[in-house]
Amino acid sequence: MNVIILPSARERDADANLSAFVAKGRASKAFGVVDFDADVWCDVQLSKAKRITAGNTGPKQLHFLVGTGARGAEDKGALAKPLNDFVKALLRLREEARPQHIENHRVMLRAVRHLHAIMEELNYDPCRLLPRHFDAAARRAVAMETPSTAYATGKFLAEIVGWINQHGVGRIRIEWRNVIPRPSNDDRISEDAAKRRTDKMPSPAALEALPKIAQLMNSTTLPADLIRMRTVELLVCGGWRINELLTIPADCEVEEGNVGDEDYRYGIRYFAEKGYGPDIKWISTPLISVAKRAISDIRRLTQDVREDAKFIFENPGKHPMPVLQGDADELIQVADMAAAFNTTGPIMTGICKTRQVNLPARGKIRRGDLACALLADVPVVPAAFPLKLHQFMFLIRENEMHARRGAVPGTVRTVVWEMISDFITGAEGVQNVFQRYGFSEPDGTLITVKSHAFRHWLNTLAQEGGMSQELIARWSGRKDMNQNSFYDHVSGADLAKKVRGMIESGGLIGQVAKVRETLPPIERDAFLATQISTGHVTDIGICAHDWQLAPCPVHGDCATCGEHIIDKNNADQRAAAERQLEQVESMLAIAEAEAVDGTLGAPRWVEAHRRKRIGLLEVIAVHNDIAIADGTFVHLGSKGSDGR
DNA sequence: CGCACGTTTGCGTGGCACTA
DNA sequence: TAGTGCCACGCAAACGTGCG
Numbered sequence: 001m002n003v004i005i006l007p008s009a010r011e012r013d014a015d016a017n018l019s020a021f022v023a024k025g026r027a028s029k030a031f032g033v034v035d036f037d038a039d040v041w042c043d044v045q046l047s048k049a050k051r052i053t054a055g056n057t058g059p060k061q062l063h064f065l066v067g068t069g070a071r072g073a074e075d076k077g078a079l080a081k082p083l084n085d086f087v088k089a090l091l092r093l094r095e096e097a098r099p100q101h102i103e104n105h106r107v108m109l110r111a112v113r114h115l116h117a118i119m120e121e122l123n124y125d126p127c128r129l130l131p132r133h134f135d136a137a138a139r140r141a142v143a144m145e146t147p148s149t150a151y152a153t154g155k156f157l158a159e160i161v162g163w164i165n166q167h168g169v170g171r172i173r174i175e176w177r178n179v180i181p182r183p184s185n186d187d188r189i190s191e192d193a194a195k196r197r198t199d200k201m202p203s204p205a206a207l208e209a210l211p212k213i214a215q216l217m218n219s220t221t222l223p224a225d226l227i228r229m230r231t232v233e234l235l236v237c238g239g240w241r242i243n244e245l246l247t248i249p250a251d252c253e254v255e256e257g258n259v260g261d262e263d264y265r266y267g268i269r270y271f272a273e274k275g276y277g278p279d280i281k282w283i284s285t286p287l288i289s290v291a292k293r294a295i296s297d298i299r300r301l302t303q304d305v306r307e308d309a310k311f312i313f314e315n316p317g318k319h320p321m322p323v324l325q326g327d328a329d330e331l332i333q334v335a336d337m338a339a340a341f342n343t344t345g346p347i348m349t350g351i352c353k354t355r356q357v358n359l360p361a362r363g364k365i366r367r368g369d370l371a372c373a374l375l376a377d378v379p380v381v382p383a384a385f386p387l388k389l390h391q392f393m394f395l396i397r398e399n400e401m402h403a404r405r406g407a408v409p410g411t412v413r414t415v416v417w418e419m420i421s422d423f424i425t426g427a428e429g430v431q432n433v434f435q436r437y438g439f440s441e442p443d444g445t446l447i448t449v450k451s452h453a454f455r456h457w458l459n460t461l462a463q464e465g466g467m468s469q470e471l472i473a474r475w476s477g478r479k480d481m482n483q484n485s486f487y488d489h490v491s492g493a494d495l496a497k498k499v500r501g502m503i504e505s506g507g508l509i510g511q512v513a514k515v516r517e518t519l520p521p522i523e524r525d526a527f528l529a530t531q532i533s534t535g536h537v538t539d540i541g542i543c544a545h546d547w548q549l550a551p552c553p554v555h556g557d558c559a560t561c562g563e564h565i566i567d568k569n570n571a572d573q574r575a576a577a578e579r580q581l582e583q584v585e586s587m588l589a590i591a592e593a594e595a596v597d598g599t600l601g602a603p604r605w606v607e608a609h610r611r612k613r614i615g616l617l618e619v620i621a622v623h624n625d626i627a628i629a630d631g632t633f634v635h636l637g638s639k640g641s642d643g644r
Numbered sequence: 645c646g647c648a649c650g651t652t653t654g655c656g657t658g659g660c661a662c663t664a
Numbered sequence: 665t666a667g668t669g670c671c672a673c674g675c676a677a678a679c680g681t682g683c684g
Contacts, residue, residue, distance in 0.1 A: 061672080101652065106674075149676055155650075182648075241654065350663065402669055405663055417655080418670065427657090430668070452655070 014127040017168040018086060025089020030096040031062075036088060039064050039078040046095075046102055062105060064088060066116060079116055080124035087112050090163055111156035114140045126164065127171055134161060134176045142180060154180035202453040209439035209447060210236065214290075216437060223301045224401045227415070228423040229433065230294035231394075232454075234268075235420075237291040238281040239455040242417040244270050247385075250299055250306060250393045253292075254280050266291065271386060278386065295393075302395045309390035309412045312378060319371040321410040328368025337365050341409050351408060378412045417451065424449045566622045569630040574623045581616040588613060 026036050032045030041062040064079050064087060078084060091105050114137040115129075122128040134157050141153040158178040164170045210232065217229055234245055248270045257264040266288045267280040283291045311320035318325065323332070323340035338348035352358075352365060355373035360366050377398075381389050389395070394415035397407035401419045425448045426432030434440065434447035441447055567573055588610065622634045 063673080103653080103674090104651070107651090110674080146676060148678095152650085152676090243654070344664095347663070354662070399663085399669080402663085404668075413670095416670075421655085422669075425656095427668090450655080 014169060014171045018082065018127055021093075021167045021169055022082075022085045022089045025085070025092045028089075028092040028096050030092040044102065046099065062091065062102070062109065064109070066113060079112070080119075083112070083116060083119060083124040083126055086126045086169070090160070094159075094163070107152060108156050108159070111137070111141070111153045111160065114138075114144075114153060115157065115160070126169055129164065129170060129174065130172070131174055131176045134174070135179075138178075138180055147180075148182070151178070151180045151182045154178035202449045203441060203447060205439065205441045206434065206447045206449045206453075209434055209437070213433060213437045213439070225423075225433070227298055227301050227394075227396070228401070228420060230297045231415070231420055232424055232433075233290055233294045235451060235454040237283050237287040237294070238268060240270060240281065241455065242420060242451040246394045246415050246417060246420075247271055247387070248393045249387055249391050250302075251391070252393060253295060268295065298393060302393065305395040305397060305412055306390055306392070308410065309378070309392075309395060312375065312412070313388055313390050317375070319374055319410060321371075321374075324367055324371040324374070324410070326367065328366070328371070330367045331361055331364040332367055334359070334363050334365060337370070343406055347406070374410050379414055420451055424451065564636065566619055566634040566636065568625075568628050568632045568634055569623050574620070577616055577619045577623070581613065581620065584613050584616060 031041060032043075034041040034044065041064070044062055064084055066077050066079055079087060087109070091108060094100070094108070095105065115133070116124065117140055118133060118136040119125075119129075122133070137157055138150075138154050141150040141157075144150075145153060155178050158176065161174050161176045165173050214229060214233060217226055221229075231245065234240070235242070238245070248268060252269045254267040254269055255265070256267075265282055267282040268291065269278060269280055271278055308320040311318070321340065323337065334345050334348050338345045341348055341351065343351075348365075349359075352370060352373075355370075355377070357365065357369045357373045360369075379389060381387065381392075389412065392414060396413050396415055397409065398411040398413050399405040400407040400413070401415075401422075421427075422430050423433050426435065426446070432446070432448060439447055618636055622628065622636070628634060
């Protein structure tokens with residue numbers, strides 16, 4: 001005898017409600033025109049724009065597939081029905097109810113995949129879902145994801161419960177709340193967290209190598225390398241997030257005061273994340289010259305592309321290449337077009353083919369077709385972003401960063417973060433810049449740096465007050481770190497400690513030491529701590545200025561600076577001072593000649609050089625003074641012809 | 645005003661597409 | 665046909681905000 005189990009009324013309702021829900025989803029206009037039954041929704045339209053990130057210009061997709069991983073993973077089957085249809089309807093209705101960024105929908109899909117994984121026994125029927133199934137999905141998320149992601153997944157599972165209840169899709173009303181705890185961020189101080197932080201820092205070998213590579217680059221360096229190297233230098237100077245840097249305007253420099261003045265500042269405008277808020281990153285004094293060089297080089301190397309982008313903006317529908325201007329219907333020989341594109345016939349044909357430009361006659365290209373195709377792949381900047389494309393600093397040609405392909409004339413592309421990543425991190429089959437220039441870790445392994453590392457590094461330096469020691473020694477002061485000096489590889493704070501110790505033991509002479517002696521013993525330590533709280537090594541001595549409090553008041557002119565300490569008879573420092581004196585004297589001779597000729601500003605220039613000369617002579621006099629023991633730290637105090 | 649919350653963002657990864 | 669730059673998606677967490 002056959003037993004026929006009739007569905008209960010509640011079950012019939014649930015099934016009917018699911019059908020109605022899916023029908024509603026099918027009818028929805030959310031996401032624009034998509035094939036509802038396709039496993040992948042291509043070119044999803046969203047009413048909420050994504051923030052401009054340099055590489056984020058293409059169409060968006062939603063994958064209704066099992067399994068995770070980047071595109072192309074082999075085990076990606078479609079989500080089983082009827083869950084599949086339910087999810088599609090769910091995404092459309094939630095987008096309709098409240099527009100979201102594409103990532104938000106993808107997180108929802110991720111939560112659904114966890115649910116899918118435990119629904120085989122239910123034949124993937126959402127009507128049969130019970131609280132324990134959500135528990136199982138949540139457990140799966142906790143097991144597979146990090147705490148913060150698992151928490152987010154739990155939240156989306158709870159949202160699914162809400163939709164099921166609201167539309168009567170479940171056979172019973174499901175009572176389920178997200179039980180996955182949100183991780184607290186107390187973790188910052190744990191040892192694990194500290195280790196994670198140091199893992200993110202650039203290695204000492206990387207920090208040593210970068211200034212050297214920067215110096216090795218010259219006029220013969222490929223633009224692709226120079227642009228990327230200067231970009232990395234900017235990361236060192238400012239610690240931006242990579243996309244904040246790559247979206248700076250070409251007109252980004254901000255200066256306050258005059259170069260040489262005490263309150264001179266140099267900054268770079270950029271758009272902070274979230275809301276595109278404009279902001280200025282003020283560059284630490286010792287790095288201003290590095291930043292200026294980087295900006296000037298990048299601007300120069302990207303100028304052509306920017307001009308093309310501007311032309312396109314100002315002449316809608318027209319292409320800037322002369323060969324593409326004129327009668328749109330004119331047929332041009334492939335060979336002639338190739339010559340204009342500075343390439344060969346076959347590659348020219350390839351450029352057309354890629355852009356689906358058909359050749360109407362054998363070996364001939366219709367001018368208008370190619371112009372249209374090239375204009376169509378110019379990146380589109382979201383209207384909400386405060387810059388037009390031609391105002392971007394980082395503009396290049398298609399394939400400009402390609403080692404083996406030629407840059408395609410007449411194209412406009414943005415520099416994307418992966419290009420910088422390949423440059424400093426490398427990838428399978430891609431040598432990074434450290435490899436190419438022959439630098440490696442002390443143990444011979446590969447140096448790799450991640451773009452965010454510089455941000456961590458600058459933050460850490462700022463916290464430890466060691467900014468000046470590191471930055472100046474590497475980028476602005478001495479050309480090479482002297483491996484033998486006792487003060488190398490110590491933090492600014494340690495160096496200051498050393499100097500204070502020298503004062504206390506009588507090993508330092510000069511103004512600070514004199515003042516200290518006039519104080520009651522109980523106040524001496526506190527006085528020294530305020531006077532010399534940090535330090536860094538310069539070409540000709542030790543600087544006691546705290547760069548955290550104020551930029552360099554004399555702009556690196558250490559010889560005339562009252563905060564400078566001489567290490568008596570240190571051979572390197574003495575040689576550097578003598579070399580500087582030589583240069584100053586020859587510059588002074590020129591300056592004096594120009595002052596006589598009446599060149600504008602020359603008298604001031606002469607005065608500056610005279611002051612520097614006097615300072616250097618005093619420094620050398622200290623090194624020569626037989627009354628001072630070698631190794632004594634000598635603090636010269638205020639000096640200079642104007643009595644500063 | 646402080647904390648918890650929801651959401652947007654950056655960064656990592658892997659492979660397709662396209663040039664030479 | 666070989667090789668890799670460029671691109672898209674997933675993951676984790678940093679971010680701004682809103683609530684108590």
